[in-house]
Amino acid sequence: MFGYYRLASAVPQLRVADVDYNIDQLMAGFRQAAAQQAAAVVFPELCITGYSCGDLFFQPRLREAALNGLRRFAEATKGTRTVAVVGLPFLYGDALYNTAAVVQGGRILALVPKTMLPNYREFYEKRQFTSGREPGAGVREVTVNGALVPFGTDIVFHDEASSFSFGIEICEDLWSVIPPSSMLALQGARAIFNPSAGTELTGKAAYRRELVKQQSGRCLCAYVLASAGVHESTTDVVFGGHSLIADNGRLAAEGERFRRESTLILADVDFERLAAARLSESSFNDSKALLPSVNTLHLTLAEEVPPSPGLEHACNPARPFLPPPPHRxxxxxxxxxxxxxxxxxxxxxxxxxxxxxxxxxxxDSTLALLICARVCQALDKPASAILAVTMPGFGTTDRTHTNAVNMCRLLGVELREIPISEASLQHFRDIGHDPAERTTTYENVQARERTQILMDLANKMGGLVVGTGDLSEIALGWSTYNGDHMSMYAVNCSIPKTLIRCLIEHIAAQSSPELAATLLDINNTPVSPELLPPSDDGTIEQRTEDVLGPYDLHDFFLFHFIKYSAQPEKILYLAENAFRDEFQPDFIRRCLGVFMRRFFRQQFKRSCIPDGPKVGTISLSPRGDWRMPSDACGTVWSNGLSHS
Structure with a gap:
């Protein structure tokens, strides 16, 4: 659903050269993957015979048994749509090839031979096998159990009805200078399946893991590797059964090594997101100029693969901007x-x-002030080089005012207090506005008065006005045009609200107890522009999230809409899954409607925002990551949401 497909990596028990036993184990693993509605399952290299048969591969009896086993395995896949990738030796002409067979719905769709054959240390594959990358060989047809099937390395498999596509490379291919998967990705493969047989040496698993992650990131693809397990021969080496699934540079699933029973790992991967990433990464398509002149076979799958039935095995964090705890x-x-x-x-x-x-x-202003303090340290300037100005107005509460004053005192910055109520009332009189009318004018006069004060003070003392607005506010247009919308450098401009809380908490953990207590109280204060008078009890009356909806939701919407061009219906589906224990579906839908309307109507503010640093993968700067007409119509997006 919505481009998600479940990928599986399976490591079965086996017996070296016992084909019938191995096929029974492969069929059991396949049935398990198919029951989980996996679109594809990858088994280890040469798994039908076992990888470690050595010179037994020269024996016709073993090769014949492997072909018969492949026939039996293919028959077991009838009635399912799950693709399986299994390995076997295959004799073609006078050469023996280490191949991966692609099977679906009872049919053998193709054989893909290994390209890079190791011939060092514990591996001597060139003794038995021939590389599939023969000059000018291209993709040919071979007879497998009485049927003609494509045979070659340059094959990309497609599900024509969806975004699902894949290519295959085998074990050592990944470790080469230019892996075949690089070319397969450029030719349209959004997933790479690797039946592998890697031995276990100290530190090798970590290197293998990084190879898989890096290649998936470099190729903007999913990468599934299944490596031979502990039941291979241990004559000179041990195999660990390392199974890995990566998704565009992220490790999505990893199996435990050295398990003696059969194992299966699963990951739900968003193929639409991979396609969107390739569209926005110009270097990906520029690299197509490096493709060799090969005639790639684009092979349509026998049947439409099953979409993922859910997101149980997906990476779908509710707060995607937050760094993961191990790296926070x-x-x-x-x-x-x-x-x-x-x-x-x-x-x-x-x-x-x-x-x-x-x-x-x-x-926002708290994080910006903390960054100003860091700047003074970096430039060897005293904290007094910072002029912090608190400008209480009609909505200022004791809590926020006290926290602002305490923070400035503890940081050692110069603090000035310039009330704006009288100046705002004078301006109301000048423009003929009744202050009893709590309209946008009532609010924006205060915001622009504050900006005017800051700008004039900066001029007076040769200073620079530091902007405080964040990415969430920029996306929603939650700022006063030429008020808090404007500054001389917007230090928070690519940091969303959810991440700002995280950063303040991080700095609080390094601060003195008194400063930490102030920062944590600021973190726990309801978000408000404080432009309307407080409640009778002196607490904040105007709560931003009561008007817009929770920033947790809006930051989630922003992440998927900008980074992966997700449709509103898909964003809604993902949000309902991610926040199922926090918000009701109807509430999420309403908030998404608010996000879409405001995002399109407020672009004019983003078209003229100040400079500021990009810190993550998303920025709405009109000079950088986001170039959108100020008067673009959002009807297509809002209609899609209303019809979902």
Whole structure:
């Protein structure tokens, strides 16, 4: 569903050269994968006979048994749509090939021979096998159990009804200078299946894992590897049964090595997302100029493969912008370093004497102030080079004001308080606005008054106004045009609201107890522009997430809409799955409608935003990642959502 397909890597028990036993194990593994509605399952290299048969591969009896076993296995796949990739030796002409057979619905669709044959240390494949990459060989037809099937390395398999496509390389092929999978990906394969037989040596599994991840990232594809297990011969080496599934540089699933029973791992992979990534990565299509002049066979599968029945084995985090816990500290420091480097460069280039920033006691201005403090450290300037200005207005609460003052005191920055209520009332009189009318005008006058103060102070002292607005607000247009929308450098511009909380929490963990307590209270304060008067009890009345919906949802929508061009119906499906324990489907749908409407209507603000550093894979800068007409119509997207 929505481009998701379930991929499987299986490592069965086997007996070396006992084909009948091995076929029984392969059929059991296949039935298990098919029952899970896998689109494809990959078994290890030469799994029908066992990889470690050595010179027994020269024996006709073993090769004949392998072909008979392949016939029996193919028959067992009748009535299913799951693709299986199994390995066997195959004699063609006067040469023996290490091949992978692609089987679906009772049919053998093709044989793919191995290209790179190891001939070092524990491997001597060239003793028995011939490389499938013969000059000018191309794709031929061979007879397998009485039927003609394609035979060659340049085959891309397609499900014509969907985005599902794949190519095959075998074990050592991945370890070569230019793996065949690189060319197969450029020719349209969105997944690479690798039946493998890697021995286990100290540290080798980590290297293999990185190879698979890197190749999947480089080729913008899924990569499935199934390696021979512990029941191969242990005469001189041991095989560990390493199974891996990677998805565009991310490890999606990994099996436990050295298991003595048969194993199966699964991952639900978004093939539409892989296709979208290839569209937006210009270097991918530019690389097609490097393709050799080969006649690739684009082979249609016998049947449409089953789509993933769900997302049980998918990577679908509810908060995709947050660094994973094992790497959170490192990633947070890296993000902060990027922000610091960007602002430090701008301060140096403009010869600014001061950094001027408006402080509200909210999330965005807090992170921006903390980055300003880091900049002063990096440039060997005192904290007093920062001028923090708190500008209480009609909606300012004691909680946010106190937190702002405490934070500035603890950081050692200069703090000025300039109330804006009287200036705003004077402006209401100047433009003939009744302050009893709590309209957009009432709110925006305050935001523009604050920006005017900051800009004028910066001019007065040779300073630079640091913007505080974040990526979530930029996406939703939740800012006052030429008010908080404007600054001289927007240090948070590519950081979404969910990530800002994470960064503040990270800095709090490194701070003094008093500063940490203030930062954590800021993190726990409801998000608000504080432009409307507080409640009778003095607490925040105007809560942004009550108006827009939770930023957790909007950041999720933003991630999938921008990074992977996901359709609204798909975003809704993913969000309902990711937030099934937090929000009701109807509420998620309403929030997505808000996101889509505001995203299209507020592009005019994004078309003229200040400079700022990109810290992740998503930015809405009109000079960089996002170039959209300010008056583009969003009807196509909103209609799709209403019909889903």
């Amino acid at each position: 500290r490192e990633r947070c420091e890296e993000i902060i370093a990027i922000q610091t480097a960007g602002l430090a460069k701008r301060m140096e280039h403009t010869h600014a004497q001061r950094l001027v920033i408006g402080i509200s006691g909210g999330l």
